[in-house]
Amino acid sequence: MRYSGFKVIKEALSGHKGWKPVWREPEPKKHYDIIIVGGGGHGLATAYYLAKEFGEKNIAVLEKGWIGSGNIGRNTTIIRSNYMLPGNEPFYEQSLKLWENLEQDFNYNAMVSQRSILNLFHNDPQRDAFVRRGNAMMLAGADAVLLDEQGIRDLCPYLDYDNARFPIKGGLMQPRGGTVRHDAVAWGYARGADQRGVDIIQNCEVTGFDINDGICSGVETSKGKISANKVAVCVAGSSGRVMSMAGMRLPIESHVLQAFVTEGLKPVLPGVITFGAGHFYCSQSDKGGLVFGGDIDGYNTYAQRGNLPVVEDVCEGGMAIMPMIGRSRLLRSWGGIMDMSMDGSPFIDKTHIDGLYFNGGWCYGGFKATPASGWCYAHLLAKDEPHPNASAYRLDRFLKGGMIDEKGMGAQPNLH
Numbered sequence: 128m129r130y131s132g133f134k135v136i137k138e139a140l141s142g143h144k145g146w147k148p149v150w151r152e153p154e155p156k157k158h159y160d161i162i163i164v165g166g167g168g169h170g171l172a173t174a175y176y177l178a179k180e181f182g183e184k185n186i187a188v189l190e191k192g193w194i195g196s197g198n199i200g201r202n203t204t205i206i207r208s209n210y211m212l213p214g215n216e217p218f219y220e221q222s223l224k225l226w227e228n229l230e231q232d233f234n235y236n237a238m239v240s241q242r243s244i245l246n247l248f249h250n251d252p253q254r255d256a257f258v259r260r261g262n263a264m265m266l267a268g269a270d271a272v273l274l275d276e277q278g279i280r281d282l283c284p285y286l287d288y289d290n291a292r293f294p295i296k297g298g299l300m301q302p303r304g305g306t307v308r309h310d311a312v313a314w315g316y317a318r319g320a321d322q323r324g325v326d327i328i329q330n331c332e333v334t335g336f337d338i339n340d341g342i343c344s345g346v347e348t349s350k351g352k353i354s355a356n357k358v359a360v361c362v363a364g365s366s367g368r369v370m371s372m373a374g375m376r377l378p379i380e381s382h383v384l385q386a387f388v389t390e391g392l393k394p395v396l397p398g399v400i401t402f403g404a405g406h407f408y409c410s411q412s413d414k415g416g417l418v419f420g421g422d423i424d425g426y427n428t429y430a431q432r433g434n435l436p437v438v439e440d441v442c443e444g445g446m447a448i449m450p451m452i453g454r455s456r457l458l459r460s461w462g463g464i465m466d467m468s469m470d471g472s473p474f475i476d477k478t479h480i481d482g483l484y485f486n487g488g489w490c491y492g493g494f495k496a497t498p499a500s501g502w503c504y505a506h507l508l509a510k511d512e513p514h515p516n517a518s519a520y521r522l523d524r525f526l527k528g529g530m531i532d533e534k535g536m537g538a539q540p541n542l543h
């Protein structure tokens with residue numbers, strides 16, 4: 128089904144009876160050319176670009192729950208490309224460019240809103256670091272604007288500029304950053320992939336891999352065995368658990384990240400705002416709720432709910448820069464499982480097992496990466512060589528000294 132203004136009006140006048148499900152519910156076939164394990168944003172985007180850009184025809188996405196049940200439907204919806212290191216910035220800029228044309232590309236309203244992202248700084252050394260980052264971004268073709276205190280005051284007069292510990296001195300803004308309606312991204316990619324013949328199979332958990340003599344020739348699932356020429360794992364927070372079934376131990380830890388949304392307020396935040404002296408980021412949804420989050424819970428877990436110390440920490444961060452947030456009532460909070468890598472950067476790579484590929488380690492930032500991750504993973508699967516923009520995301524980079532440590536934290540996944 129194509130969407131158009133004409134179709135919306137026609138349906139409105141005829142009781143909305145003509146809308147059809149946007150993807151089929153097929154039974155799995157015995158064999159596929161490519162099986163993608165995990166129907167999150169990255170898995171669906173990979174299937175979509177494999178079919179659309181690389182001409183692959185016989186693809187299945189196997190999802191253990193329902194489409195949108197993972198982090199693609201749990202994140203705080205922020206997109207940006209304000210990275211500094213050469214291994215990262217071209218990749219995230221590619222992603223931002225794909226976001227900019229995504230709705231036209233898959234003809235689905237994902238509410239892509241380039242309302243800007245503003246990273247506040249609170250002291251001189253931090254300003255210098257942001258200047259350096261902004262310059263690196265511009266060298267990679269991204270946009271960056273340095274604002275002084277007055278520039279921020281003009282935008283957001285209600286922030287706490289005189290906080291004794293964390294006075295706001297300015298900020299690095301990326302005007303093209305912003306937010307996107309996260310679950311619409313999953314639905315849009317699912318619909319586009321399904322239209323091109325991809326089988327999206329929900330409630331189908333992968334429970335093992337068929338590996339003999341170092342070759343992966345399929346998967347075992349809760350719906351039986353399915354063979355494939357290539358198996359592409361893309362399960363985000365479950366990466367460690369799933370790859371252990373192939374006998375692999377990953378440089379990844381799983382943690383829970385919580386998110387929060389308040390009651391609807393009148394428009395107040397112009398874009399995404401982040402605290403520079405702690406971990407707190409906030410935007411306002413189109414329904415008016417303030418959507419915010421902070422650090423992961425520091426312990427390893429596969430639970431999709433977190434604990435109160437992080438709730439307190441996030442609220443403290445919010446109160447430190449925007450005390451007015453203390454007057455709003457919290458409506459909901461939830462958690463998602465994060466695949467935190469040792470240097471805070473992801474993996475898009477072949478494994479040492481022939482026919483088995485891995486995509487994961489997205490940490491806090493995998494939502495904004497969704498389009499480029501799908502594109503680059505599809506490139507790797509179709510051509511068996513890494514896309515130039517993802518060529519640093521190798522599994523052996525820790526052995527070879529090729530870490531991509533944006534934050535300079537070292538091998539401390541809970542700090543990235």
Ligand SMILES: Cc1cc2nc3c(=O)[nH]c(=O)nc-3n(C[C@H](O)[C@H](O)[C@H](O)COP(=O)(O)OP(=O)(O)OC[C@H]3O[C@@H](n4cnc5c(N)ncnc54)[C@H](O)[C@@H]3O)c2cc1C
Pocket residue numbers: 164165166167168169170189190191192193195196197198199200201202203204205206331332333334361362363364365369384385386420461462463464465489490491492493494495496
């Ligand atoms: C609270 C929160 C806030 C966040 N905020 C942001 C943000 O603002 N900006 C940003 O860029 N990123 C953000 N992220 C990170 C981002 O959401 C993730 O990095 C990204 O969504 C992960 O990729 P995915 O969409 O493919 O994951 P998921 O949607 O989690 O997809 C993985 C899928 O694999 C499935 N699966 C697992 N095991 C199996 C199996 N054995 N068989 C079959 N299927 C399986 C799961 O059910 C799941 O649906 C946030 C994350 C959380 C939790």
